[in-house]
Amino acid sequence: GQQVMQIPQYQHVQEGEDFTTYCNSSTTLSNIQWYKQRPGGHPVFLIQLVKSGEVKKQKRLTFQFGEAKKNSSLHITATQTTDVGTYFCAGPGSGGYQKVTFGTGTKLQVIP
Amino acid sequence: GAGVSQSPRYKVAKRGQDVALRCDPISGHVSLFWYQQALGQGPEFLTYFQNEAQLDKSGLPSDRFFAERPEGSVSTLKIQRTQQEDSAVYLCASSSTLATGGGREQYFGPGTRLTVT
Numbered sequence: 001g002q003q004v005m006q007i008p009q010y011q012h013v014q015e016g017e018d019f020t021t022y023c024n025s026s027t028t029l030s031n032i033q034w035y036k037q038r039p040g041g042h043p044v045f046l047i048q049l050v051k052s053g054e055v056k057k058q059k060r061l062t063f064q065f066g067e068a069k070k071n072s073s074l075h076i077t078a079t080q081t082t083d084v085g086t087y088f089c090a091g092p093g094s095g096g097y098q099k100v101t102f103g104t105g106t107k108l109q110v111i112p
Numbered sequence: 113g114a115g116v117s118q119s120p121r122y123k124v125a126k127r128g129q130d131v132a133l134r135c136d137p138i139s140g141h142v143s144l145f146w147y148q149q150a151l152g153q154g155p156e157f158l159t160y161f162q163n164e165a166q167l168d169k170s171g172l173p174s175d176r177f178f179a180e181r182p183e184g185s186v187s188t189l190k191i192q193r194t195q196q197e198d199s200a201v202y203l204c205a206s207s208s209t210l211a212t213g214g215g216r217e218q219y220f221g222p223g224t225r226l227t228v229t
């Protein structure tokens with residue numbers, strides 16, 4: 001079945017350093033979404049990418065969708081303690097309708 | 113406006129008991145999803161409703177799991193004869209889109225943490 005893997009699994013950074021998480025799918029995706037889940041919280045939608053090679057920015061966050069639409073990345077510039085949480089990518093699951101397959105997640109810890 | 117709400121927020125059940133988890137989606141959202149999230153893992157898809165129709169239940173782990181959304185708004189996830197492996201956070205999410213292929217953003221509720229002892 002479809003697999004969506006993320007690396008790294010964990011990342012500790014000093015506040016002010018940059019951070020990147022990578023998402024890789026075993027199948028081509030029609031779109032990819034990114035969510036953030038704070039400790040003890042629920043996933044919160046960040047963005048959706050649809051086009052091959054698409055790049056979108058939200059303040060210090062840069063999202064990219066690969067040319068082959070099988071991978072994506074999230075880059076955070078100059079991390080802050082408010083960036084702490086687990087970042088998930090998510091793509092359409094196999095089988096139609098709106099099934100969504102979440103990636104394995106990258107847990108970010110920011111050291112002040 | 114109000115977001116997605118779920119109740120109860122915490123549920124402790126003895127092995128073998130039945131439980132019912134409720135989800136109130138955002139008003140007017142036609143799509144509703146249930147996910148199971150184990151500790152340290154990503155949400156795992158359980159089932160999907162478009163209005164009152166359950167169009168995908170491929171993620172339900174066993175026939176002990178049953179979900180319904182009879183009037184196309186509130187949904188209930190029922191787990192019969194709970195087992196310890198059912199312990200997890202159960203998340204509900206709603207979306208305004210009907211589009212296939214992943215649709216648009218999903219708005220998640222706070223989840224119900226189920227502990228089976």
